[in-house]
Amino acid sequence: EAGVAQSPRYKIIEKRQSVAFWCNPISGHATLYWYQQILGQGPKLLIQFQNNGVVDDSQLPKDRFSAERLKGVDSTLKIQPAKLEDSAVYLCASSLVAGGNNEQFFGPGTRLTVL
Amino acid sequence: GQNIDQPTEMTATEGAIVQINCTYQTSGFNGLFWYQQHAGEAPTFLSYNVLDGLEEKGRFSSFLSRSKGYSYLLLKELQMKDSASYLCAIVNTGFQKLVFGTGTRLLVSP
Numbered sequence: 001e002a003g004v005a006q007s008p009r010y011k012i013i014e015k016r017q018s019v020a021f022w023c024n025p026i027s028g029h030a031t032l033y034w035y036q037q038i039l040g041q042g043p044k045l046l047i048q049f050q051n052n053g054v055v056d057d058s059q060l061p062k063d064r065f066s067a068e069r070l071k072g073v074d075s076t077l078k079i080q081p082a083k084l085e086d087s088a089v090y091l092c093a094s095s096l097v098a099g100g101n102n103e104q105f106f107g108p109g110t111r112l113t114v115l
Numbered sequence: 116g117q118n119i120d121q122p123t124e125m126t127a128t129e130g131a132i133v134q135i136n137c138t139y140q141t142s143g144f145n146g147l148f149w150y151q152q153h154a155g156e157a158p159t160f161l162s163y164n165v166l167d168g169l170e171e172k173g174r175f176s177s178f179l180s181r182s183k184g185y186s187y188l189l190l191k192e193l194q195m196k197d198s199a200s201y202l203c204a205i206v207n208t209g210f211q212k213l214v215f216g217t218g219t220r221l222l223v224s225p
Contacts, residue, residue: 031210042202042215043158056212091157093172101146101165102129104213106157 002026004107006059006092011115018080021110025073025094031055032069033104035091036100043091049075050097079112116137116143119216121203126222127193135201135219143191143208149188152204152218158202161188190221199224 005024013019014111025032035043046065047057052072060067064083069075079086089111093104118140146165150158151196162170164179164186176189185222188201200218207214 040215040217042204044215048212082216101163103160103163105146105158106159108157 004092004094004105006107006108006110008107010111010113011083012115014115015084016081018078019082019112020076020078021090023075023092023107024078025075025092026105028096029094029105030072030097031095031102032033032075033093033095034067034075035093037089037091037109039088039099046077082112082114086113089114098111117177117205117207119203119205119214121201121216121219123217124151124220124222125160126224129195129223129225131164131193132189132191133193133221135203135221137186137188137203137216139184139186139216141207141214142176144181145204145206145208145211147177147179147186148202148204148213148214149186151177152200153204154199161201168179172215193223195223195225197221204223 006021019076032049034046037043046060048055049069052069067077089109091109092107095102095104120138121171149161152158169178174191179186200220202218203216204213
């Protein structure tokens, strides 16, 4: 079974530039998550999709971050404009459904450096 | 809101046993996960507890006490490859989302 795919793996940009990340979840997984993991911290949920609908985006900085899940499969996360404090690893995860004992499977992440 | 506390760092010797503690406060609880994360890699699932008690899986065991808001991960017969960060995460009953602690970095030495 193929895992969660993410691209690019690494990205370096200057502040005020824009950047986009892509995620392809495990086939058949209805729930998709984007996390931000700052060095030395645990992952922080940015947004959760159930199929192509947003379930929770309470911690997404909506003035600069946006995300969509086209046709309930692939997803993109965009930052525009980027700030220095956005430097982090952006992890995508998916699960069959949300909650309970439904294990989340994580992708390898995109390491973003904002200069 | 939620609050999750884990020790920042622990050290242990190859072949030994180590216990990583996690305490939490939350208004809604629907289970607790432990994930392992090697440096530069994605978190991988270790265990899930929703009822009080001990869950054993090979060299790894996880314990939960809901009344005390407490869990631990027990690693036996430590190997060098166990050097990693161990993340405690609770499932929030609201949107069924995971809330992660900051993680415990475990260093296993020869």
